[in-house]
Structure formats: C-alpha cells, structure tokens
C-alpha cells in the first residue's frame with residue numbers, strides 16, 4: 001500500500017533523527033566538544049575535535065563489520081587530543097537517548113603509537129574499563145543514564161596504565177530488537193542487536209606501567225554471544241556480560257583537584273554563541289523525536 005510505504009519512509013527518517021550522539025566530553029575536568037552530527041560537518045576547514053568525526057547515528061547491526069570499532073563514518077580523524085591524568089574521570093554527554101534501547105553501556109581504551117590520522121582503528125587492542133548493564137533493581141544502564149546521571153556516562157581512566165596516547169571508545173548496545181521486532185516497527189527494523197560506538201583521542205599522563213591485553217573490533221563480539229541474545233523484556237537481572245572482563249587497576253592514585261575548563265567549540269566567542277544556539281535547537285528537536293519513538297516502543 002502506497003500510503004503505508006510513504007509513512008514507513010518518513011518513520012525511518014524520523015527514527016534516524018531520534019538516535020543520540022555524544023556532543024560533549026568532560027575529560028579530567030576539561031569540557032571538550034564531542035561531535036555534533038548536525039553542526040560540526042558544516043564547518044570548513046574541519047573543526048579540531050577530540051572525536052572521530054563523520055556523524056552517523058544509525059545503528060550498526062553486524063558484529064563483523066569494521067564499523068564496529070569507531071562507527072560508520074569515522075573521518076575526519078581527531079584534530080585535537082584530550083589530556084587526562086591516569087585515575088581521573090571522563091564523562092560522555094549524550095543527547096537524549098531512548099528508553100526502549102536497553103542494553104549494556106561500556107567504555108574501552110586502546111593504546112596507539114604515532115599520528116592519529118595514520119592509525120587503523122580495526123587493529124587497535126581495546127581493553128574494557130567499564131561495563132554497566134542491568135541492576136538488581138531491574139533498571140538498565142540506558143535508563144539509569146537518562147534518569148539519574150543527566151544523560152552522561154562516566155568511566156575512570158585506570159590509575160595504573162602506562163602514559164601515552166590512547167583511543168577511548170564509549171558504546172551503547174541496544175537489545176530491544178535482539179530477539180524480535182514488534183509488528184508496528186517491522187518495516188524499518190531488522191531482528192538483532194544494535195551497536196552505537198563513538199571514539200575519542202586521549203593522552204594519558206601518569207607513572208603507571210600496566211599494558212592491559214585488548215581485543216579488536218570486529219572480533220570482540222559474536223552474533224551468538226549470550227549477551228547479544230538476552231531478553232530485555234524479561235525480568236532477568238542476570239545479564240551475562242558481553243566481551244572480555246573489565247580491566248581493574250591494581251593501584252589507586254590521589255589526584256590534586258583541577259578547576260573546570262571549557263574548550264571553545266569554534267575558537268571564536270561570537271561564533272561560539274551561534275554554535276551553542278544551533279546546538280540547543282538540535283538537541284531539543286532530537287529530544288522530542290526520541291520521546292515519540294519511546295511512546296511507540298521504537
């Protein structure tokens with residue numbers, strides 16, 4: 001039916017607009033722009049970002065694709081780097097996410113050598129530094145993030161890792177369609193897990209020596225993993241985890257307090273005002289689209 005097809009296309013476009021992205025990162029008390037999918041790609045020359053750019057917010061639905069490492073379009077490579085002290089916190093600030101998209105949220109790090117534009121993200125060895133899944137209260141990581149931590153996900157840089165350059169990867173895995181897709185959404189969703197990763201460029205300082213073993217993306221997950229076949233509509237709170245265990249630092253460190261710094265998104269005060277105004281409009285629009293998709297379970 002023609003009307004139905006048109007509706008499906010519109011719904012697909014709207015659903016794409018509903019997915020969130022990381023628009024800001026607080027790395028050891030310095031706030032960096034993330035990658036604003038609607039705004040950043042409109043600047044020439046490219047803005048210097050700690051994020052791998054591109055801007056796809058679409059789900060990755062395959063555990064064997066190269067896109068699993070740092071998302072679909074991960075160019076341009078970062079033109080900036082965030083300096084963090086081993087043992088400090090890093091917070092990823094997402095635009096409004098979706099309550100329906102239940103699943104684990106993780107953070108990973110991988111060391112690299114040389115220039116960031118020359119690295120092959122599929123050859124990096126990522127170790128997991130944090131995994132949040134479903135709590136004993138039945139509340140999933142995505143819901144916790146939306147309701148209790150102001151849409152931010154925070155991980156701690158392991159205190160004992162060797163100083164140097166790293167890629168940090170924050171990923172939401174959505175399992176709401178892992179086992180089946182409801183009839184009203186079947187036209188534009190396939191059965192299976194969905195992956196939403198983003199990567200950022202870090203320089204870690206400190207005196208650690210640890211070099212945790214890592215895994216590659218793709219490679220870390222398999223479509224048959226119990227953690228990807230999990231029924232998020234059950235009341236089961238024994239989620240089996242996904243991928244390797246979280247790396248735990250063997251040491252702790254007492255860091256001096258550091259005052260908050262905000263990095264300008266454009267390098268120019270007048271242009272920043274315009275940038276932030278556009279961003280607010282964009283974030284509000286996405287929030288209302290997300291709320292609509294939550295209301296229909298999409």
Ligand SMILES: [Cu+2]
Pocket residue numbers: 019059101174194298
């Ligand atoms: Cu989705």
